[in-house]
Amino acid sequence: MPCLTEQEIYQRLAKNIQTVVKGQEPAIRKLLAAFFSGGHVLLEDYPGTGKTTLAKALALSVDIAFKRIQFTPDLLPIDILGVSIFNPQNQTFHFHEGPIFANLILADEINRASPRTQSALLEAMAESQVSIDGQQRKLNDPFFVIATQNPVDSCGTYPLPEAQMDRFAIQFGLGYISTEEEVEILSNQMQQHPIEQLRPCLSLEDIFILKEAVKRVSVSPDLQRYVVNIVNATRQAEGVQLGASPRGSISLMKIAQALALFDGYKSVRPKQIQEAAVSVIAHRLVMDPQAKFAGRTAENVVMEILKRLSVPA
Numbered sequence: 001m002p003c004l005t006e007q008e009i010y011q012r013l014a015k016n017i018q019t020v021v022k023g024q025e026p027a028i029r030k031l032l033a034a035f036f037s038g039g040h041v042l043l044e045d046y047p048g049t050g051k052t053t054l055a056k057a058l059a060l061s062v063d064i065a066f067k068r069i070q071f072t073p074d075l076l077p078i079d080i081l082g083v084s085i086f087n088p089q090n091q092t093f094h095f096h097e098g099p100i101f102a103n104l105i106l107a108d109e110i111n112r113a114s115p116r117t118q119s120a121l122l123e124a125m126a127e128s129q130v131s132i133d134g135q136q137r138k139l140n141d142p143f144f145v146i147a148t149q150n151p152v153d154s155c156g157t158y159p160l161p162e163a164q165m166d167r168f169a170i171q172f173g174l175g176y177i178s179t180e181e182e183v184e185i186l187s188n189q190m191q192q193h194p195i196e197q198l199r200p201c202l203s204l205e206d207i208f209i210l211k212e213a214v215k216r217v218s219v220s221p222d223l224q225r226y227v228v229n230i231v232n233a234t235r236q237a238e239g240v241q242l243g244a245s246p247r248g249s250i251s252l253m254k255i256a257q258a259l260a261l262f263d264g265y266k267s268v269r270p271k272q273i274q275e276a277a278v279s280v281i282a283h284r285l286v287m288d289p290q291a292k293f294a295g296r297t298a299e300n301v302v303m304e305i306l307k308r309l310s311v312p313a
Contacts, residue, residue, distance in 0.1 A: 004206075006209065006210055006213040006261055007261070007262065007264050009202065009206050009209065009210050010032060010036075010210065010261070010262050012201050013032060013058075013061055013062070013201060013202050014028050014029070014032060016057075016061045016198065016201040017054070017057045017058060017061055019194060019198070020053065020057045020193075020194045020195045020198055021050055021053060021054050021057050022177060022181045022184055022185055022188075023177035023178060023181035024050065024054065024174055024177070027054065027172060027173075027174050028054070029259070029262065030170055030172055030255075030276070030279055031054065031146070032258070032262070033170070033255045033258035033259050033262070033276070034144075034169050034170050034255060034258075035058070035142075035144055036207070036210045036211050036214050036258050037169070037211075037214050037254040037255055037257060037258040038142075038169075038211065038254065039168070039169020039170060039251055039254060039255065040125050040144065040145040040146070040147070040167060040168050040169055041144075041145070041146045041147070041168065041169065041170055041171070041172075042110075042147050042148075042149065042160075042165070042168040042170070042171040042283065043055070043146065043147070043149070043171075043172065043173065043174070044148075044149050044150070044151060044171060044172075044173055045151075045173035045174050045175065046150065046151065047150060049173070049174045049175065049176065050174050051148040051174060052106065052108055052148060053195065054146075054174065055106045055108075055146040055148065056068075056106065056195060057195060057198060058104070058146070059104050059106065060195065060198040060199070060200065061199075061200060061201055061202065062104070062200055062201075062202045062204075062207060063200040063202065063203050063204060064102075064103035064104055064142065064204060064207070065102040065103045065104070065140065066102055066103065066104045066105075066106070067099035067100075067102035067104075067105055067106070068099075068105075068106040068108060069099050069105065069106065069107050069108065070108050070109065071107060071108060071109050071110045071111075071112050071113035071117070071118075072109075072112055072113060073112060073113065073114060075113045075114075075117050076117060077116065077117055077119075077120035078098070079098065079117075080098050080099060080100050080117070080120045080121070081098045081100055081120055081130050081132055082095060082096050082097045082098035082100070082101070082132060083095075083096055083098070084096075084132075084133055093133075095132070095133070100120075100121075100124055100130060100139065101137075101139060101140060102140065103140050103141075103142055103143060103144065104142075104144050104146070105143075105144070105145045105146070106146050106147075106148070107121065107145055107146070107147035107148070108147075108148050109148060109149060109150060110147040110148065110149050110160065111149040111150065111157040111158050111159065111160055112150075112157060112158070113158065114158060115158055115161065118158065118160060118164060119161075119164070121145065121147075121164070121167070122163065122164055124139060124143070124145070125145055125164075125167040125168075126167055128141070128143045142207060142208075142211070147168070162242065162284075162286060165283050165284060166245055166247055166248070166284050168283065169251040169254070169255060169280065170251065170255060170276070170279045170280050171279060171282070171283035172279045210261075213261055214254070214257050214258045214261050215257070216266075217257040217258075217260050217265070217266060217267060217268060218266065218267040218268070219253055219256070219257065219267070219268045220267065220268075220312070222312040222313075223256075223268055223270065223273065223312055224253065225312075226270065226273060226309070226311070226312050227249050227253050227256070227273060228249050229309055230252070230273070230277055230302075230305055230306065230309060231243070231244045231245075231246075231249045231252065231281060233305045233308075233309065234248075234281060234285055234301060234302065234305065237301045237304075237305065238291070238296075239287055239288050239290075239291025239292075239294075239296045239301065240285050240286070240287060240288065240291075240298075240301060241286045241287060241288045242285065242286035243284075243285060244281050244284040244285060245284065247284075248280065248281050248284050251280050252276060252277060252280045252281065253273075255276040255279075255280055256268045256272040256273045256275075256276055257272075259272040259275060259276060260272045270311045270312060274306055274311075277302055277305075277306055278299050278302045278303060278306075281298075281302050282297075282298040282299045282301070282302050283298070285298040285301060285302075287301075
């Protein structure tokens with residue numbers, strides 16, 4: 001079998017997911033950009049729009065370990081990280097790994113758990129390790145978290161703290177699809193769900209090939225400054241109480257590298273930065289209460305910045 005190019009590897013995976021998730025090509029593109037650039041994803045949308053299906057479709061399309069954690073108010077950190085259990089026979093403690101030790105984690109409805117439990121993911125998402133019983137334990141490579149949440153004003157939700165929101169490289173929703181695509185979904189699910197027929201189309205080796213290829217996509221000094229200027233502008237923007245952090249600059253650059261690779265480029269273009277900017281930056285902003293009351297949103301702030309800043313040639 002001839003070797004596939006990096007772009008062909010991406011297209012094979014995207015098409016495999018699209019057999020299950022209809023009408024969501026932009027969302028799939030963002031999801032895979034985060035996956036191959038080493039970031040984590042937060043999907044926020046109303047129930048029934050396909051957030052969990054999208055995450056499961058990716059998990060079933062790649063040959064890696066997958067675990068789903070259903071977040072509930074009574075979920076505890078040990079349910080995620082694992083626990084040491086005493087063995088009376090040899091008088092020792094044996095550590096039982098929690099679901100966090102998989103390659104791909106689906107944190108379903110993450111904002112239904114308490115802040116204490118939500119914080120169990122902080123170290124894992126930032127450093128790919130967890131501290132348990134005074135010991136640091138490395139997580140598997142790759143390690144990718146897809147968290148879903150219902151809108152923060154829904155009943156029974158705990159808003160994620162700013163520190164945890166900043167751990168997500170990108171946040172986006174799916175929205176409703178067209179009438180024709182929804183009819184196609186009905187037709188496809190008359191007998192069974194298409195996800196039951198989904199099989200892995202990429203190996204672990206393919207994943208590492210694409211992850212390394214993303215790192216080789218160059219970013220010119222002018223575009224690096226453009227990224228920093230966008231993020232820095234959020235810190236002085238009207239109505240913004242807390243702007244994006246340097247982690248936001250890093251995430252925007254890496255997501256743009258992945259998008260450029262998907263488009264067949266060896267270097268980032270301004271259009272990839274602009275495509276990713278709102279999804280990468282907006283969720284990191286803390287809006288002033290008065291600005292929120294007036295209808296000003298973080299998404300609007302980022303879009304205004306993109307229109308105002310000059311674009312490198």
